[in-house]
Amino acid sequence: MSDHRMTQPDESVLTDELVRDAAALDAADPLAPLRELFVLDGGVYLDGNSLGALPAHVPARVADVVARQWGELRIHSWRESGWWDAPERIGDRIAPLVGAGPGQIVVGDSTSVNVFKAVVAGVRLSADESRTDIVVDAATFPTDGYVAESAARLTGRRIVHADPRELSAALGPATAVVLLNHVDYRSGRLHDLPALTAAVHEAGAIAVWDLCHSAGALPVDLDAHGVDLAVGCTYKYLNGGPGSPAYLYVAERHQEAFESPLPGWNSHADPFAMDHRYTPAGGAARGRVGTPDILSLLALDAALDVWEGVDMDSVRAKSLALTDFFLRCAETYAEGGLNGVDSRVSSLTPVAHEARGSQIALRCAEAPAVMDRLAGRGVVGDLRGPDVLRFGFTPLYTGFEDVRRAAAALGEVLAEVPRA
Numbered sequence: 001m002s003d004h005r006m007t008q009p010d011e012s013v014l015t016d017e018l019v020r021d022a023a024a025l026d027a028a029d030p031l032a033p034l035r036e037l038f039v040l041d042g043g044v045y046l047d048g049n050s051l052g053a054l055p056a057h058v059p060a061r062v063a064d065v066v067a068r069q070w071g072e073l074r075i076h077s078w079r080e081s082g083w084w085d086a087p088e089r090i091g092d093r094i095a096p097l098v099g100a101g102p103g104q105i106v107v108g109d110s111t112s113v114n115v116f117k118a119v120v121a122g123v124r125l126s127a128d129e130s131r132t133d134i135v136v137d138a139a140t141f142p143t144d145g146y147v148a149e150s151a152a153r154l155t156g157r158r159i160v161h162a163d164p165r166e167l168s169a170a171l172g173p174a175t176a177v178v179l180l181n182h183v184d185y186r187s188g189r190l191h192d193l194p195a196l197t198a199a200v201h202e203a204g205a206i207a208v209w210d211l212c213h214s215a216g217a218l219p220v221d222l223d224a225h226g227v228d229l230a231v232g233c234t235y236k237y238l239n240g241g242p243g244s245p246a247y248l249y250v251a252e253r254h255q256e257a258f259e260s261p262l263p264g265w266n267s268h269a270d271p272f273a274m275d276h277r278y279t280p281a282g283g284a285a286r287g288r289v290g291t292p293d294i295l296s297l298l299a300l301d302a303a304l305d306v307w308e309g310v311d312m313d314s315v316r317a318k319s320l321a322l323t324d325f326f327l328r329c330a331e332t333y334a335e336g337g338l339n340g341v342d343s344r345v346s347s348l349t350p351v352a353h354e355a356r357g358s359q360i361a362l363r364c365a366e367a368p369a370v371m372d373r374l375a376g377r378g379v380v381g382d383l384r385g386p387d388v389l390r391f392g393f394t395p396l397y398t399g400f401e402d403v404r405r406a407a408a409a410l411g412e413v414l415a416e417v418p419r420a
């Protein structure tokens with residue numbers, strides 16, 4: 001892009017244009033009023049793909065859970081405050097955000113633990129000793145890879161790493177389970193969930209998707225695309241709070257045969273019978289393990305209120321507009337533009353909308369110093385070492401002027417930090 005800058009208009013003209021366009025985009029943004037629902041400061045928060053911002057009403061709701069439900073009702077709250085059924089009830093609140101019908105999602109444990117449940121149960125569902133392979137996204141977020149390796153050792157399978165873009169080469173009659181990330185945590189690349197799920201099924205295998213970086217940022221449509229099993233966290237675009245519990249989706253058609261490797265008493269058909277023989281619960285509850293983390297779970301429950309009446313297609317449209325605008329601003333503000341021979345930064349995130357999640361990852365040789373200085377200017381993104389600047393765009397609370405200011409700050413910082 002930057003190779004053509006000599007023929008472009010003067011820098012200040014371009015900058016004025018960006019200021020005007022940001023204002024016009026903000027004025028036309030149907031999701032703009034939702035920003036008021038969040039606690040934000042005067043900086044620019046572009047790290048909602050790591051920890052979502054706090055919805056302003058959550059502290060009072062959590063205070064009620066602590067002071068009244070726990071403090072006054074104590075043990076009665078398991079029934080009277082709906083604590084016992086909260087994992088399935090809150091799963092049903094997440095369901096429409098990921099295109100799942102009710103009764104298929106249970107909330108609890110971490111994503112890592114749910115990856116374990118899903119991969120082992122996926123091998124058991126594939127029910128065929130000749131299916132020896134667990135295929136794992138070669139660029140996966142590390143925890144999925146670590147857990148899948150352990151699941152492979154425990155089930156007597158082997159791990160095969162594959163680039164999701166070349167998945168078909170790794171698939172065949174030996175494939176038991178395929179574990180993929182919907183959006184790559186580092187590059188922000190969005191993988192083609194419908195086509196890849198179909199390819200996995202064509203090979204007779206089970207598709208497990210990690211939705212950490214897509215749920216709440218773009219439509220997922222789990223049921224429509226016939227996904228078998230899925231997991232995701234709730235502290236990124238779902239704004240559930242630090243360490244808020246993750247979720248597990250088991251498609252209804254698999255629930256009867258779903259065999260959890262962690263069959264704790266909460267997943268028993270009759271937990272209070274205290275039966276020494278295990279009889280699994282039906283439905284989503286079969287994915288439970290032990291006592292749910294009620295305080296975090298109910299903070300998440302409250303946080304999900306911000307989604308009332310929000311349609312995921314508008315979220316996706318805004319997410320793409322935000323990332324497009326960021327790329328345009330970075331092209332103007334960053335020394336040498338973007339992706340050119342003299343550029344200080346180049347985008348790892350695909351330009352094509354169909355291959356882009358809700359973040360932009362910029363490769364920059366001086367990334368650690370640049371991210372530090374951005375933080376000093378109130379622009380929060382994160383560093384994925386050694387050389388990636390990662391910026392997440394949460395459509396519910398990020399505006400276009402925020403995006404412009406962040407890119408302008410990036411330009412200033414690049415001018416201060418010497419080339420490596």
Ligand SMILES: Cc1ncc(COP(=O)(O)O)c(C=O)c1O
Nearest residue numbers: 110111112141143185210212233
């Ligand atoms: C794609 C992905 N999977 C899993 C995790 C980790 O999940 P947890 O720490 O909740 O187990 C993360 C982020 O932390 C992630 O980005």
Ligand SMILES: Nc1c(O)cccc1C(=O)C[C@H](N)C(=O)O
Nearest residue numbers: 049050051141185186212243384
């Ligand atoms: N889960 C996190 C945590 O407990 C501390 C710091 C960061 C995280 C993250 O979520 C990292 C994130 N999954 C990533 O994509 O890099």
